[in-house]
Amino acid sequence: MPFPTPDTRHPLTxxxxxTHRGAVFLNAVIDHPRIEIGDFTYAFExxxxxxxxxxxxxxxxxxxxxxxxxxxxxxxxxxxRFITASANHRYxxxxxxxxxxxxxxxxxxxxxxxxxxxxxxxNDVWIGDGxxxxxxxxxxxxxxxxxxxxxxxxxxxxxxxxxxxxxxxxLRFSEDxxxxxxxxxxxxxxxxxxxxxxxxxxxxxxxxxxxxxx
Numbered sequence: 177m178p179f180p181t182p183d184t185r186h187p188l189t190x191x192x193x194x195t196h197r198g199a200v201f202l203n204a205v206i207d208h209p210r211i212e213i214g215d216f217t218y219a220f221e222x223x224x225x226x227x228x229x230x231x232x233x234x235x236x237x238x239x240x241x242x243x244x245x246x247x248x249x250x251x252x253x254x255x256x257r258f259i260t261a262s263a264n265h266r267y268x269x270x271x272x273x274x275x276x277x278x279x280x281x282x283x284x285x286x287x288x289x290x291x292x293x294x295x296x297x298x299n300d301v302w303i304g305d306g307x308x309x310x311x312x313x314x315x316x317x318x319x320x321x322x323x324x325x326x327x328x329x330x331x332x333x334x335x336x337x338x339x340x341x342x343x344x345x346x347l348r349f350s351e352d353x354x355x356x357x358x359x360x361x362x363x364x365x366x367x368x369x370x371x372x373x374x375x376x377x378x379x380x381x382x383x384x385x386x387x388x389x390x
Contacts, residue, residue, distance in 0.1 A: 179371055182215035198224040198254075202232075202246070203303050210240045214248030214299065215365075231258065235263035242291035247299035247317065250270065250364040259294040264311050299363040300334065318357065333358055351383035353382045358390050 180187035184206040186195035196218065198221050202213045207226045225231040232252070242261040246252075265272040266289045275288055276285035293312030303309070303321040310328035315321070319331050322338030322345075331337055334357065335349040347354065362370060362377050367390065370377065376385045 179367065187218065190295070198222060200224075200228065202228065202252070207357075208236070209238050210236050210243050212243060212245045214246060214250070216248055216385060216389075217246055217250040219252040219256070220254050232258055233258040237262060238262040242311070243294045245294060246297040247301065249300045251302045253303060253305040253323070254310070256303045257307075258295055258309045259311055260295050261289075261311040264289050264292075290298070299361075317363075320348070349382070356382050356386065360385055362389070365390060 180201070182201055183204050184201055186197060186199060187201050188196040190196055197245040200219055201215075202217050202219050203215060205303075208229055211229065211233065214355055219228065219232060221231060229236070231361045234257070236242070236244055236258075240260065240262040245256055246262055254259065265274050266287060271287075273287065273289040276283065277360035278286075295311060295313050296310070297303075297311060297313075297315045298317030298319065300317055301315055301321070304323035304325065306323055307321045307325045307327065308319075309315070310326065313328050313364060315327065316329040316331055316333035316335065320336045321331075321342070322336070324340070325338050325342040326340040327337060327342040331342075331344070332347070334354045336345040336348060337343060338345055349357065360382075362373075373385075373388045376388050379385075
């Protein structure tokens with residue numbers, strides 16, 4: 177069976193030959209002006225929705241200022257939600273009540289926030305079941321986000337984070353190895369080369385992976 181192309185809606189084939197309706201390559205099911213998703217990034221839901229944006233990133237709209245950017249080969253588990261900046265209220269003053277949205281949000285109103293940071297996820301990021309990604313989060317490549325974590329701020333490449341608020345448990349590799357892995361950037365290789373070197377990519381030997389890099 178050939179490896180599915182990035183535009184495959186349901187890339188997971190079950191033993192009986194049917195496709196798993198709850199697993200999707202997000203590029204194939206999301207067409208949104210404020211969302212960018214890399215090839216082969218997949219999402220999973222036990223109860224698959226008709227609208228994957230509404231399920232995974234319910235607060236980003238075509239008219240939103242911010243963007244949601246997700247890299248290649250990410251793995252986004254059931255129940256994960258991206259709370260993007262359009263969900264924010266102003267909270268630097270006395271009240272956080274958004275008076276303007278019930279009146280005239282098109283005007284420059286004092287109850288509306290003025291900062292709308294992008295949310296950016298790197299490549300090969302595994303986001304565990306039920307995790308929440310907060311507005312403006314910057315999650316590096318190779319990161320593992322624990323189930324139920326609530327992640328804000330900046331997460332360095334190849335870190336493991338968990339908890340609410342999420343804190344770094346550890347780095348997956350030494351800083352030297354992380355720098356080498358970021359230079360290798362296997363997610364940018366041609367698909368046939370990635371598949372040919374699955375063992376090196378999924379193993380723990382950085383020297384071996386460097387040895388097969390283009």
